[in-house]
Amino acid sequence: MAKVKKSKLAKKAVIKAKPTPKVTKSEPPKGKREIEVVNIVVSASLGHDIPLEKMAATLSNTEYNPEQFPGLVLRIKDPKTSALIFSSGKIVCTGARSMEKVYESIRKIIKSLEKINIKIKEEPKPTIQNIVAAGSIGMDLNLNVLAMKLDNTEYEPEQFPGLVYKLPEQKATFLLFSNGKIVCTGTKSEDEVNKAVDKLIENLKKVR
Numbered sequence: 001m002a003k004v005k006k007s008k009l010a011k012k013a014v015i016k017a018k019p020t021p022k023v024t025k026s027e028p029p030k031g032k033r034e035i036e037v038v039n040i041v042v043s044a045s046l047g048h049d050i051p052l053e054k055m056a057a058t059l060s061n062t063e064y065n066p067e068q069f070p071g072l073v074l075r076i077k078d079p080k081t082s083a084l085i086f087s088s089g090k091i092v093c094t095g096a097r098s099m100e101k102v103y104e105s106i107r108k109i110i111k112s113l114e115k116i117n118i119k120i121k122e123e124p125k126p127t128i129q130n131i132v133a134a135g136s137i138g139m140d141l142n143l144n145v146l147a148m149k150l151d152n153t154e155y156e157p158e159q160f161p162g163l164v165y166k167l168p169e170q171k172a173t174f175l176l177f178s179n180g181k182i183v184c185t186g187t188k189s190e191d192e193v194n195k196a197v198d199k200l201i202e203n204l205k206k207v208r
Contacts, residue, residue: 035135035182035197037190040096042126044106046089048118055085058116074109081105093126102126133184133193137201141178142208149207165200172196 052072056064063073071092074083081095083105091109096102103126110120143163147155152166162183165174170192175183182200187193 032138035133037097038134039132041094041130042102042128043092044124044126046120048089050087052087054116076105076108083109128188131187136180139180170196
């Protein structure tokens with residue numbers, strides 16, 4: 001009697017299913033510091049009187065309510081900044097994230113003034129009044145403990161989730177959050193920002 005050959009299907013081995021590996025969400029590494037400048041506030045002088053009423057009537061990207069405030073607001077699309085312009089020629093520019101963008105914004109202001117026949121002959125020299133920086137210091141913070149152990153703090157969690165911490169020697173004010181996010185204001189250079197953050201971290205490590 002002839003042997004019957006087994007079909008390939010009959011020979012197919014049973015393959016055990018491999019367990020699906022567990023996927024864990026990756027968290028940002030603790031201790032990693034990431035701070036960046038988000039706003040530079042500068043003042044400057046155009047060296048020329050500015051007819052604000054004429055400027056408001058001619059340019060569409062302006063706001064001017066002299067009954068409420070003596071300055072005119074000029075909004076610039078690119079770079080996305082705003083300028084407060086006074087009739088004396090004094091200006092305050094906000095929103096730029098670098099000095100390069102500050103100068104670019106001032107050039108846009110000067111170009112806008114040319115539309116009302118005002119020519120600024122000398123390039124204004126901006127003075128930094130404030131730098132706002134934001135980011136993370138890479139560590140969780142117990143704000144209740146910090147409020148008790150650190151000087152110069154304000155913390156009212158019922159009204160706002162952040163803690164205000166002032167460093168008078170650095171002329172910096174920090175807004176601290178429990179997840180390690182921070183906002184720094186009051187400094188006038190990136191170097192001052194970095195020194196203030198260094199001092200902040202040093203003080204936090206002493207009381208954590």
